Amino acid sequence: MKILLVGEYSRLHNSLKEGLQKLGHEVTIIATGDYFKNFPADIKLSRKYDTGFLKKIKVLFFILFRIDITQQAITNQFFKHKNNLIGYDAVQLINERPFNIMGKNAYLIIDFLKKNNKTVHLLACGTDYISVKFALDKKYRYSILTPYFNGKINKSAYRNILNYTSEKSFQHHQEVFKKIDSVTASDIDYVLPYQNHSKFLGLIPNPINTEKLKFIPFTKLEKIIIFHGINRNNYYKKGNDIFEKALQKIKEKYSNKVEILSVSNLPYSEYIEKYNQAHVLLDQIYAYDQGYNALEAMAKGKVVFTGAEKEFLKYYNLQENEVCINALPDINYLIEKLSWLIENPSEIKKIGENARKFIEEHHDYKKIASKYIDIWMTN
Known part of the structure; x- marks a missing residue:
């Protein structure tokens, strides 16, 4: 055609x-x-x-x-x-x-x-x-x-x-x-x-081009790197204000265990390069399913905070936290989920591996x- x-x-x-x-x-x-x-x-x-x-x-x-x-x-x-x-x-x-x-x-x-x-x-x-x-x-x-x-x-x-x-x-x-x-x-x-x-x-x-986006296994997790990419034009629409407040608390709580990368309004090629080194990516809050940035990060094995509501879980027959983290407009909830990952780094590896398999099966x-x-x- x-x-x-x-x-x-x-x-x-x-x-x-x-x-x-x-x-x-x-x-x-x-x-x-x-x-x-x-x-x-x-x-x-x-x-x-x-x-x-x-x-x-x-x-x-x-x-x-x-x-x-x-x-x-x-x-x-x-x-x-x-x-x-x-x-x-x-x-x-x-x-x-x-x-x-x-x-x-x-x-x-x-x-x-x-x-x-x-x-x-x-x-x-x-x-x-x-x-x-x-x-x-x-x-x-x-x-x-x-x-x-x-x-x-x-x-x-x-x-x-x-x-x-x-x-x-x-x-x-x-x-x-x-x-x-x-x-x-x-x-x-x-x-x-x-x-x-x-x-x-x-x-x-x-x-998702699963041939271009290679899975990146985590070798060291002594310090959890969290990436937050901000589109200033959609700052509130994406829930970036809520993510930032949660990250501030996480930075105070785990100052020796986390590194936070926060960037704004980057061209696509630079954005991708910046988050490659991250373990966790904060994508968007007011969503029921994953957007494109989230899916590409999941293909690389990142743990992504994004839309993963019950409708999404039902459609793909998944369990909560199996392939990504449902990002809700609740600061305390986000802190709890981030804390859980930081204190249980093995979960980061497991979710990242599941995420890659999910992309290969449903988004190839x-x-x-x-x-x-x-x-x-x-x-």
Whole structure:
């Protein structure tokens, strides 16, 4: 098959591409790189006018002419490559806003992809209208909106997420869903809000390149290294504030037994390099399943604090703490779990080994690529 993957948020599409190519398919990725993360793409579109003096020009231009010149620039770049974006058997959007643009420009792109390729499919991956509405209606036990509900973040600071349920966003959502042939979820966080949707075909777990990511057995555990990677733009949404408070207590309690590595807003390649030496990785709190960073760390045998709720355990027939640690929005709970690992380093080895086996069984990139092919060929 000839496949076009549109957008990249976490390296999901890059790993999927690698799996598809191993199976003999022709694959192209078109994406913006996702801001500072700078993920690779075959066709890289650059976001312009988003920082410094150019951003002020952008704001002024929007006030005067009601035109977002960043969105216009992305659209112009997209259509410069139009001859390379036609004739695909399957097109997959990583999100209903794969380039983080909406309105007229987004519709031009989606319409072009629909008219010039056989099928268009959507991943429920990252924030979108359905998942944010589900969270806003408090249908999750907790969610990325919990900090907002708890008053940690005011409405203005949370505007970007709340805007996913605006009238304009709803219209965008409807337009995209008119064009797609199917939607699948990348993890259980998105299964929950999508499970009754007519175009929803279920969960296909995130693909992980288990050949590139080697298992790193722990040889020495005299000092436990804990890694905390912070995305400042999503500081409260990921629960980084809670992790930091728990780590402060752990540092005081086990000053001679732990080393804490904390980094902020690193490009993907630097982020990976930094956490390679860690035994424990703090990923995110308000989740039910693992995100991409967590899965890659688990593939290397790290003990990851991430989403591992009862829905996840039931789906994969796992026991609590078997392959990762469920990270709850509770400082005392996090301290208790971290203390348990520090005082029982053999558990770190055991969970790390289980994590690698879990990734190989359920997230291997070639197995997952095969599942996508089945979906695309059926639809």
